[in-house]
Amino acid sequence: MAFREINSKMIEASVVPGQRLFSQRGAMLAYKGDVSFTPNMTGGQGGVMSMIGRRVANEDTPLMTVEGSGTVLFGHGGHHIQVINLAGDTLYVEADRLLAFEGTLQQGTMFLGSQGGVMGMVRGQISGQGLFTTTLKGHGSVAVMAHGGVFEVPITPQRPVHVDPQAYVAHHGDVRNKLSTALGWRDMVGRGSGEAFQLELSGSGAVYVQASEEKL
Amino acid sequence: MSHHPGAGPTVYDPMTLPSDDNVDSYTFCVELKGNQWFLQKGKMIAYYGSMEFNGIGHGRLDRLVRTSFHSPLHASDWVVAEGSGKMLLADRAFDVNSYDLDDGNLTIRSGNLLAFQPSLALKQSIVPGFLTLIGTGKFVAASNGPVVFMEPPIRVDPQALVGWADCPSPCHHYDHGYMTGVMGGLRALTGLGGASGEEHQFEFVGAGTVLLQSSETLMAEQATGVLPPDAGVPGSGGAHTGPSQAGGTPRLPGQLGDLQRRFGL
Numbered sequence: 001m002a003f004r005e006i007n008s009k010m011i012e013a014s015v016v017p018g019q020r021l022f023s024q025r026g027a028m029l030a031y032k033g034d035v036s037f038t039p040n041m042t043g044g045q046g047g048v049m050s051m052i053g054r055r056v057a058n059e060d061t062p063l064m065t066v067e068g069s070g071t072v073l074f075g076h077g078g079h080h081i082q083v084i085n086l087a088g089d090t091l092y093v094e095a096d097r098l099l100a101f102e103g104t105l106q107q108g109t110m111f112l113g114s115q116g117g118v119m120g121m122v123r124g125q126i127s128g129q130g131l132f133t134t135t136l137k138g139h140g141s142v143a144v145m146a147h148g149g150v151f152e153v154p155i156t157p158q159r160p161v162h163v164d165p166q167a168y169v170a171h172h173g174d175v176r177n178k179l180s181t182a183l184g185w186r187d188m189v190g191r192g193s194g195e196a197f198q199l200e201l202s203g204s205g206a207v208y209v210q211a212s213e214e215k216l
Numbered sequence: 217m218s219h220h221p222g223a224g225p226t227v228y229d230p231m232t233l234p235s236d237d238n239v240d241s242y243t244f245c246v247e248l249k250g251n252q253w254f255l256q257k258g259k260m261i262a263y264y265g266s267m268e269f270n271g272i273g274h275g276r277l278d279r280l281v282r283t284s285f286h287s288p289l290h291a292s293d294w295v296v297a298e299g300s301g302k303m304l305l306a307d308r309a310f311d312v313n314s315y316d317l318d319d320g321n322l323t324i325r326s327g328n329l330l331a332f333q334p335s336l337a338l339k340q341s342i343v344p345g346f347l348t349l350i351g352t353g354k355f356v357a358a359s360n361g362p363v364v365f366m367e368p369p370i371r372v373d374p375q376a377l378v379g380w381a382d383c384p385s386p387c388h389h390y391d392h393g394y395m396t397g398v399m400g401g402l403r404a405l406t407g408l409g410g411a412s413g414e415e416h417q418f419e420f421v422g423a424g425t426v427l428l429q430s431s432e433t434l435m436a437e438q439a440t441g442v443l444p445p446d447a448g449v450p451g452s453g454g455a456h457t458g459p460s461q462a463g464g465t466p467r468l469p470g471q472l473g474d475l476q477r478r479f480g481l
Binding site: 006007008009010025026027028029030031032036037064073075076077078079 | 360361362364366369370371372373376391414415417426428430431432433
């Protein structure tokens, strides 16, 4: 476990030689020991092709590589931080929510249209995810930022979870998500409840929800 | 603070309000029993009892300013509260905490200090924008996110620094390892790859405590007052010695500007 939560808005990461971390640029608050911060031109792992992929997908948040030996404190913009430990499964998260993650994780970009076709793209637009989202796969820890506190809602095959698209932060596991609409005649005449669109997540895994409807 | 689910918010009255302690993470309650407190203007949100708030430097408070307020140049930002009762302090829903000094010294960013007891002496720090409290007493400070205490040696993002206690003065530290070598030179020439945003830190060594806030979003700075224009006073705008740093060359797009000059590229 590379990340330790110091309080709700700050984490401590231990850096050991040979293991690199990636973090958002400028998110370091303090460090002890001999640690170097190198801007990451490709915006994460992989070669130039991955970089182009991320640029095209607009998932190329400026990252830096953290190497050396010591401890680093991370925090950004007063946002709440949730540490998610992955054990072989895949986390789906927006790149600009990533505060830091371990180099052992495989970083990728996923086209939302590949999960639900046109409806997937509509879902991406409404939840603010865009057409693409970032995936992190493997064993390691991820620190994700959110506006307000974060809570984890487990998803089991019998119990799908409905989430406000604006409060959605990330999810992991074997989860299918689709946009469910509850549009009625009231929405047509402008008297809607404001909750016409929900994200329905089903399968088995967990979804992280922030206690606010404000995007980062 | 007993809080049962469904019982609604906790209701306080003058008896149940804490004395010189936090009401919640964003509000601090000061109890006055005929004594005085210094407050930054506009940070009192409510009070019980009978108190007076006076601007500093008016007539009978002159002596107080002399004894515990050594920088009269920014005294107009402060008021003295006196009387008896309980008063609540808060600052834009930032985290608020109190600290006790026991014959010690603590230097704090001017915008973060909310209030202090007159038994402490407030002085301008040599580091511009910081104030130093010396003596024994309690003070209240705000921060963006909870404050974390760290021990030197440590390097700190300048924006995350709230203050330090008992430390020798901090110095600047520049990380530019990635700017050297062939790739680094290319990076500096083309501007490709950008900067990590972590090239510059404050470095603390020696014995003491460093106070950090949990975010690099600064609180609004409070003027600490103008310094007399003396040679050798940092930040005073006095006589400059040595070659001037400010170059007149316009910055080209893609260049790292100040960094480049600092690293002699």
